[in-house]
Amino acid sequence: MLLALVTLYELLAQGVIDARVPAHRDWSAASRHIREHHRDGDLIVSAPAWTDPLLRRELGDLLPAAQAGRSDLAPFARVWEISARGRRAADLVAVREAREPDETSTFGALTVRRFDLGPSSVAFDLTSNLRDAQVRRGDRTCTWRRSTAQGGGLGTGPLTPAEHFFCGPEPWLWVGETVTEDLDLQPRHCIWQHPAGTEPITTTYRNVALPGRVVLHGGIYYLHERERIHGPVDVRVLVEGREVGRMRHEDGDGWRRMEADTGTGTGDVTIEVTAPDANMRTFCWAADLRGPAREVGE
Amino acid sequence: MRPRIGFLDHVLGALLGAAYVAVLLGTSGDLAMSRDESFYVTAAQDYAGWMRQLWNDPDAALTTESIDRGWDYNHEHPGLAKALFGLSWIAHENAKADGGDGLFARDSDAFRFPGMVCAGLLLWLLYIFGARVFGREAGAYAAVAYALMPRPFYHAHLDCFDIPITLVITFAVYAYWRALTSRAWVVVAGLAWGLALATKHNSWVLPGIFLVHYVWMTWAVRGRLRREEPVPARLITRPWWMISLAWLGPPLFVATWPWLWHPETMLERFGWYARFHLNHEYYTIAYLGRSWFEPPFPVSYPFVLTAFTVPLVTLVMAGLGLGMRLRAMLPRFVRQRVWKGGKVEPDAAHTDVLLVGCLLAPMLMIALPSSPIFGGTKHWFTAYPFLCLYTGLGLVRATGAFRHGLGAQLPGARWTARVVGATLAIAPMLVQTVRSHPFGLSHYTPLAGGVPGAADLGMNRQFWGFTTGSLTRYFAEQMPNGGSVYLCDTTPGAWEMLHRDGALPRNVRWSASLTNADFVMVHHEDHFAEVDFQAWVAFGSTKPAHVLTYDGVPIVTVYENPRRRR
Numbered sequence: 001m002l003l004a005l006v007t008l009y010e011l012l013a014q015g016v017i018d019a020r021v022p023a024h025r026d027w028s029a030a031s032r033h034i035r036e037h038h039r040d041g042d043l044i045v046s047a048p049a050w051t052d053p054l055l056r057r058e059l060g061d062l063l064p065a066a067q068a069g070r071s072d073l074a075p076f077a078r079v080w081e082i083s084a085r086g087r088r089a090a091d092l093v094a095v096r097e098a099r100e101p102d103e104t105s106t107f108g109a110l111t112v113r114r115f116d117l118g119p120s121s122v123a124f125d126l127t128s129n130l131r132d133a134q135v136r137r138g139d140r141t142c143t144w145r146r147s148t149a150q151g152g153g154l155g156t157g158p159l160t161p162a163e164h165f166f167c168g169p170e171p172w173l174w175v176g177e178t179v180t181e182d183l184d185l186q187p188r189h190c191i192w193q194h195p196a197g198t199e200p201i202t203t204t205y206r207n208v209a210l211p212g213r214v215v216l217h218g219g220i221y222y223l224h225e226r227e228r229i230h231g232p233v234d235v236r237v238l239v240e241g242r243e244v245g246r247m248r249h250e251d252g253d254g255w256r257r258m259e260a261d262t263g264t265g266t267g268d269v270t271i272e273v274t275a276p277d278a279n280m281r282t283f284c285w286a287a288d289l290r291g292p293a294r295e296v297g298e
Numbered sequence: 299m300r301p302r303i304g305f306l307d308h309v310l311g312a313l314l315g316a317a318y319v320a321v322l323l324g325t326s327g328d329l330a331m332s333r334d335e336s337f338y339v340t341a342a343q344d345y346a347g348w349m350r351q352l353w354n355d356p357d358a359a360l361t362t363e364s365i366d367r368g369w370d371y372n373h374e375h376p377g378l379a380k381a382l383f384g385l386s387w388i389a390h391e392n393a394k395a396d397g398g399d400g401l402f403a404r405d406s407d408a409f410r411f412p413g414m415v416c417a418g419l420l421l422w423l424l425y426i427f428g429a430r431v432f433g434r435e436a437g438a439y440a441a442v443a444y445a446l447m448p449r450p451f452y453h454a455h456l457d458c459f460d461i462p463i464t465l466v467i468t469f470a471v472y473a474y475w476r477a478l479t480s481r482a483w484v485v486v487a488g489l490a491w492g493l494a495l496a497t498k499h500n501s502w503v504l505p506g507i508f509l510v511h512y513v514w515m516t517w518a519v520r521g522r523l524r525r526e527e528p529v530p531a532r533l534i535t536r537p538w539w540m541i542s543l544a545w546l547g548p549p550l551f552v553a554t555w556p557w558l559w560h561p562e563t564m565l566e567r568f569g570w571y572a573r574f575h576l577n578h579e580y581y582t583i584a585y586l587g588r589s590w591f592e593p594p595f596p597v598s599y600p601f602v603l604t605a606f607t608v609p610l611v612t613l614v615m616a617g618l619g620l621g622m623r624l625r626a627m628l629p630r631f632v633r634q635r636v637w638k639g640g641k642v643e644p645d646a647a648h649t650d651v652l653l654v655g656c657l658l659a660p661m662l663m664i665a666l667p668s669s670p671i672f673g674g675t676k677h678w679f680t681a682y683p684f685l686c687l688y689t690g691l692g693l694v695r696a697t698g699a700f701r702h703g704l705g706a707q708l709p710g711a712r713w714t715a716r717v718v719g720a721t722l723a724i725a726p727m728l729v730q731t732v733r734s735h736p737f738g739l740s741h742y743t744p745l746a747g748g749v750p751g752a753a754d755l756g757m758n759r760q761f762w763g764f765t766t767g768s769l770t771r772y773f774a775e776q777m778p779n780g781g782s783v784y785l786c787d788t789t790p791g792a793w794e795m796l797h798r799d800g801a802l803p804r805n806v807r808w809s810a811s812l813t814n815a816d817f818v819m820v821h822h823e824d825h826f827a828e829v830d831f832q833a834w835v836a837f838g839s840t841k842p843a844h845v846l847t848y849d850g851v852p853i854v855t856v857y858e859n860p861r862r863r864r
Contacts (some may be wrong), residue, residue, distance in 0.1 A: 001700075001703070002614065002696055003696035003719070004700070004722055006614045007723070007726050010610050010611055011725065011729060013748075014729060017747060017748035020750070022850055048753065050822075056841055056842055057841065057844075059841075060840045060842065061839070061841055063841075064839075065831075065835065068834065068840045085754065087754070148814075149835060151813070151832065152811065152812025152813055152818075153812060153829065158828075158831070158835070159813070161835055179834055180828075181831055185824050185825060186827075187827070187831045222825070226591065227592070
């Protein structure tokens with residue numbers, strides 16, 4: 001009897017597991033639906049998290065690195081969630097608690113939900129507009145370079161993008177838009193700004209409109225943060241040369257958030273990075289200028 | 299009453315083993331070489347070169363320079379297994395030199411064959427060992443249960459040490475057990491431990507296990523003598539085995555490893571080898587949603603992973619078998635006090651204590667918070683033969699109960715009940731093992747929720763980059779005029795073997811540069827995620843060209859360089 005029960009369980013359970021695996025056609029149908037109704041400013045996520053490559057296989061053209069490596073939901077007006085196995089996306093917890101989905105559809109073993117979050121509070125994305133900024137190491141201006149992307153491989157950290165500011169002379173002293181792996185192994189679309197010790201590396205955006213707040217996230221590449229043996233990184237946000245916010249990032253903080261009031265109007269916004277000891281301080285930040293926070297999804 | 303094992307039993311064991319080797323040879327082409335295999339191929343070729351030199355010019359081969367040139371590579375592990383891989387390759391090459399296609403269908407099989415033979419021999423040994431301890435039916439079930447464990451089935455294909463060490467440790471235990479009643483086996487026990495030392499460092503703990511068992515047994519014998527109870531005359535209570543292990547083990551270890559042959563450097567080199575394993579570096583591995591890279595490691599690791607990767611029927615039947623023999627594992631004073639009415643008594647050699655010791659010791663070693671856990675289940679494979687012996691015993695009881703109960707209602711009950719009982723026992727093991735191929739290290743049983751359930755739980759999805767073997771057709775189709783691939787966790791040596799095996803066109807090369815490659819592979823292990831992100835930046839898109847899945851779970855993601863479309 002015991003043998004029969006165990007055998008029956010093992011064979012039936014395998015059948016149930018197989019039946020719950022979404023077929024390729026389910027992914028195609030769900031993706032077709034989203035593609036038909038997609039708008040600029042929409043974010044698409046999938047759950048469980050390990051389905052992410054399947055989501056990007058179907059809809060990767062609608063999911064640039066800035067979205068896949070988001071720090072939060074603030075830039076997005078709507079979020080599409082593709083759910084398999086009854087799982088829900090981790091970064092939609094607060095949204096789900098606050099409201100019901102605005103649309104729910106089923107495609108085989110997949111469920112698609114849409115949440116309308118309302119207009120984004122983000123007025124200017126500093127991360128995606130680096131080309132217009134001025135980067136300096138101390139008093140020296142760092143030069144804009146265009147070559148080919150360099151690096152890659154396990155343990156090598158974020159890729160050096162084809163276009164970046166080079167401060168040098170150390171090869172890691174560049175400032176550019178890349179994607180880092182944070183302490184939780186998550187992608188973070190960010191500006192690599194490795195400190196040069198106590199001599200500040202600064203990135204300045206000239207004459208930008210200030211809607212009231214700056215939100216900055218920052219962290220250190222996974223491999224250099226996980227052992228928690230290195231020193232802190234200091235970040236200051238300045239508006240018109242006046243400090244409006246600062247953050248000290250210590251190993252173990254992960255992808256850390258900082259928010260500061262900027263006041264309104266227009267002005268120069270500077271992100272300054274220093275470290276008492278710059279060894280292995282592979283710091284990357286993502287920041288934007290925002291108006292008042294909306295009710296849900298920030 | 300234990301059966302007398304004769305020639306026919308060995309024929310049956312050998313047939314079982316040969317059939318398994320045939321299955322392994324028939325399925326090995328689906329598996330690209332793993333990282334470690336590719337290193338051992340290089341070592342095997344070096345050692346083979348030296349062995350050829352030894353055959354042709356012994357004086358030159360035995361110089362310090364020649365030995366170091368031939369045996370220096372991969373001296374992290376002893377030479378025996380790699381020398382066997384090398385000998386197999388020499389035989390394959392010699393057959394080619396005679397104008398044929400070689401002994402094997404693929405070069406990789408030439409290196410892998412000795413490991414497969416070890417797997418076959420292990421089944422043979424398990425049948426004989428099980429038959430002697432618990433009866434023929436239990437022995438047969440034990441061998442089949444081992445053959446149909448998904449993870450060992452994967453490893454049984456490889457030119458690695460994990461199956462060879464499982465064979466020689468099981469053989470050493472068997473020889474030690476026989477040596478308790480036969481003087482001839484005392485010598486075999488020492489030689490067997492020498493072979494184990496010469497195969498892998500797992501063998502270091504074996505004398506400790508034997509010592510614990512020996513103390514237990516002699517203590518029990520003294521008690522019997524004190525109580526004037528009979529002790530079988532053939533039971534050898536003097537520690538001859540210890541002398542045999544000490545006298546034969548280390549010399550055989552050194553004799554099979556020329557790297558240690560220079561008297562001036564022998565101790566220094568042995569010290570390096572021992573320190574390498576005692577202070578082994580930690581590699582990152584995912585377990586229950588966390589990437590572990592430094593101690594303390596979770597104590598639960600070997601037990602949970604065993605539960606998640608061994609078919610449930612194997613585990614439950616092992617539990618039944620262990621339960622049946624539990625009383626025999628208890629000291630006499632405990633039996634007398636808490637289990638007075640029981641009928642199961644230990645044999646004079648206290649075989650159950652030995653078997654359970656060999657089952658628990660490897661798992662407890664890995665459960666130590668300081669033990670590296672990056673090798674997944676393979677680091678406690680040496681426990682599984684002993685688990686399977688109890689699975690065999692449990693299955694004998696369970697299928698027997700079936701035959702006398704439900705099975706007795708079947709038409710032609712005498713035979714049909716036996717067949718149905720065996721089918722019930724073996725079917726889930728077979729289903730899991732068949733389903734696991736060619737994704738052995740990615741496979742999880744229904745207890746974990748299968749492959750998707752394990753992904754939900756944050757379990758490791760693979761290591762060693764062997765799943766590249768499932769993408770060869772894709773790459774060949776995508777690059778009919780040749781091109782390059784960034785290999786991620788696959789080694790250039792493993793890629794080269796795909797060329798040698800004819801699995802991949804020569805003009806589909808590997809690229810050391812991620813940014814310049816035509817295609818980039820990302821083998822999904824949690825901490826490899828950075829390679830995904832690097833590909834996004836390099837190619838300006840997060841959209842993969844292809845995702846290799848297993849039961850719906852991504853195993854390898856492939857990105858295409860956009861310059862190919864320009």
